[in-house]
Amino acid sequence: MGDPANGRTEAIWSTSGTMPPYSRAFDIFSAPFDDDDESAGGDGHFFVPSYLKGSTYMQMLEEAHKAKLQAQKESKRSTVNGSANNSSAPFNQPPLPPGAHRGMAHNVIERPPAFEDDDALAPLPARWNKDDIWSGIEVESDNLSVKYTGGKNHHEREHEASAVRADRHMPPQCGIYYFEVQILHGKRDDTTVAIGFSTKTASLARPVGWEPESWAYHGDDGRCYTGQTNGRTYGPTFNAGDVVGCGVDFRDRTAFFTRNGVKLGGAFHDISRSKLYPSISLKKPGEVIVANFGQLPFVYNIDDLMREQREKIQKAIESTDTSRLEPGMNETDLIQTLVLQFLQHDGYVETARAFAEDMRTQKEALNLDPNVKVDGINIKDDEDANNRQRIRRAILEGDIDRALKHTNAYYPQVLRDSEEVYFKLRCRKFIEMVRKAAQMRSGSDSKGSNGRGSRSSSQDMDLDLDGSDNAAWGETLEMDGSEQPVELMKLEQSMLEYGQALEAQYANDPRKEVSKALGEIWALVAYSNPLTEPQVSHLLDRKGRAAVAEELNSAILSSLGKSSRASLEQVYAQTSALLENLRQDGGPGAFVSLQGLVEGITAFPQI
Structure with a gap:
């Protein structure tokens, strides 16, 4: 495999020997990091998964x-x-x-x-934390690769391991958090790597998942562990060359794992609301892993999962009954009234008149009462x-x-x-x-x-x-x-x-x-x-x-005893505040971007 001590992730990949048949999916990992590129993230720079x-x-x-x-x-x-x-x-x-x-x-x-x-x-987590690590493993200079350096002898117990946590916790505000780890080297059919997450209180002296406040998927037996040494059957074992992903859905407090781009299903439910850090543990000489916190494309198509969640929330929003917001008004009437009030509020007199006339014409065309008076003018x-x-x-x-x-x-x-x-x-x-x-x-x-x-x-x-x-x-x-x-x-x-x-x-x-x-x-x-x-x-x-x-317009309106903001502006501001509140713990607000909804509105073609 070669010595990864030089800390260059691309060197590790280029000397890792023959890859499995599906290795084409892992080619993205071999792309060298650009130290001057702020999106790379390998050196702590800003990046966007x-x-x-x-x-x-x-x-x-x-x-x-x-x-x-x-x-x-x-x-x-x-x-x-x-x-x-x-x-x-x-x-x-x-x-x-x-x-x-x-x-x-x-x-x-x-x-x-x-x-x-x-x-x-x-x-976002961006690297392994060299100050939050147990002896026996070493973080390479790229801050993403970890190798086991301690030797086993007859005085050491089999249940001991060495773990490390990421530099930052997984932010609930993103809704779903996901990262991947590739096993670069390990003993075939006996890789004792554990991948998961833990709180700061969890010990790093034993495999992740065995200690309270830690959750993990183990490579040697394919079982999931959550705070105890008795795990449950979950998925296949994993060895050198495999890429294992870990995702946490903060909306429903669940976690899942992937292996070589395939989702394995739900692993944990009702996970802690404490700050959770990506974590791994190694316990045998020669074991080496490298993490991808989003600096590079993932093997698993996490984008589609996030898109599905966003569409689900969007459909729920669209199906919401708005008839009770303003008694006597349906959704169309309410929107038109908000727009008309906005035009009047900001002083677009001629536009407001034209819009009001168009509203009246529409009501007549729909066989509604053509004499309905449009209030506000x-x-x-x-x-x-x-x-x-x-x-x-x-x-x-x-x-x-x-x-x-x-x-x-x-x-x-x-x-x-x-x-x-x-x-x-x-x-x-x-x-x-x-x-x-x-x-x-x-x-x-x-x-x-x-x-x-x-x-x-x-x-x-x-x-x-x-x-x-x-x-x-x-x-x-x-x-x-x-x-x-x-x-x-x-x-x-x-x-x-x-x-x-x-x-x-x-x-x-x-x-x-x-x-x-x-x-x-x-x-x-x-x-x-x-x-x-x-x-x-x-x-x-x-x-x-x-x-x-x-x-100045707002100051004038305030001096006249009127609201300094139009109702439409207030609705926008209140919606923004509501979404922010729902975003804090990974709730539905994490999957909705108000600005994205506005930008996604299709303009009417010019006639």
């Missing part, structure tokens, strides 16, 4: 991992720049670290849990919605001054009572000034396709919520070569004066988010064309306009 791709758990875990890496980069950058001044930016503000923020909007996960915080968000609501829509439109077009003017005219108390929103609007104004100046320098605003004249309020169309409308403040200017430098100089002078005044006003503000926001926007000035700089270009994205528009 195939069966967990797209799950809410992995999305949160990736966010937490990115936050950790970014914090490390920021800490390193702060250390490097600690004694240096940045002469390029006013007030010696340091430039923004690469990808540090996504603009002025709130992130999806506002405070990602610490990557090491098992109680908040348990990371009246002159007063229309007037208020039109005002909010004017303000929204101004922000989405980048004209913050016009938005402030409308807000002070229609809702003079809002900016006084919502100082945080007012500060963000002012920061956005500075960003738009930087954006316009950058466009003028690059010539993107001269005779461009984005130029458009002013539109009367009576003919205004509803704008998309994401602010993707191409209209931008000042982008209608068309100047010849002699006029542009003069206008650019005036704009840059105004921009700097405005920024300095904003900086001076908040110079002594103790809030970290204020100083952070000011540091971000000043970083834009350090670049001749921030629109093309990946470190800061995200701040200039038009989606940042939509975030500020939404916050």
Whole structure:
């Protein structure tokens, strides 16, 4: 077999001799690890097992991992720049670290849990724990291979073994957890390897499964053991060359094993709710195993099992009776009412009218009462919605001054009572000034396709919520070569004066988010064309306009005694919270991704 002491898993596989007829299924194990690839996982890097791709758990875990890496980069950058001044930016503000923020909007996960915080968000097991091991076995440098190094003599008892646990426990939030172990070497027909899981309290001095709080499948007799030395008949024995998988379904607290890609059936029921760690034990010289925690494709098709579970939960959701949610409404009526209320809430007046008329037409076509009155639309609501829509439109077009003017005219108390929103609007104004100046320098605003004249309020169309409308403040200017430098100089002078005044006003503000926001926007000035700089270009994205528009819209609604969020938004938020609660212990929420459901909605074809 060769000496695996060099720690390279691919070397072990390439020198392991003749493989069984089904060895083609194991070819994936021979692929070398790429130490620079964060998905490899062999060296503790972040990886995503195939069966967990797209799950809410992995999305949160990736966010937490990115936050950790970014914090490390920021800490390193702060250390490097600690004694240096940045002469390029006013007030010696340091430039923004690469990808540090996504603009002025709130992130999806506002405070990602610490990557090491098992109680908040348990990371996946990635290697064997060299500090949680019994003497007599050794973890190789790849952290995945384990070999027996102790010798047996007549003083040692046959029931003794050496076990090791993984570095982290199996996270219930993923719903089903699965890993595989290949037996690289062992005595033929007498391989004493045990594969399973255990809690931290289980002893590592005997085979896994023999000790309380441990569960395992043994290779020498094919029996399953759970906390005692008397196992029950379960499956075939396994030897060198075999790949044995272990899976735990946290939803129903069961466990199963696979052998060479074939599921053997249920092994344990009512398993402990304690933290469970992947575990193996060896007891004879020459025995060597290597684990796959998901860094590579599995031999068993665990993806299909996970897909079946997700489809099962989805069917249960779809079959749920919604008639009792709102008395007198069927599912269609309820959804239409939620959509209509959302359109009114966010000020899409014309769209709301068109939708309401379509609802009435549908009822007539279905031979229902054609005179059913659609509640929620009246002159007063229309007037208020039109005002909010004017303000929204101004922000989405980048004209913050016009938005402030409308807000002070229609809702003079809002900016006084919502100082945080007012500060963000002012920061956005500075960003738009930087954006316009950058466009003028690059010539993107001269005779461009984005130029458009002013539109009367009576003919205004509803704008998309994401602010993707191409209209931008000042982008209608068309100047010849002699006029542009003069206008650019005036704009840059105004921009700097405005920024300095904003900086001076908040110079002594103790809030970290204020100083952070000011540091971000000043970083834009350090670049001749921030629109093309990946470190800061995200701040200039038009989606940042939509975030500020939404916050101001919510503040206005709150000042009017109305809900700051539409009912549809509340339903989404409550559903997210419910799924998260059902996900913690591996319940049905672990198999449902709300974002995945939204992304899976098929749009109607354009006519």
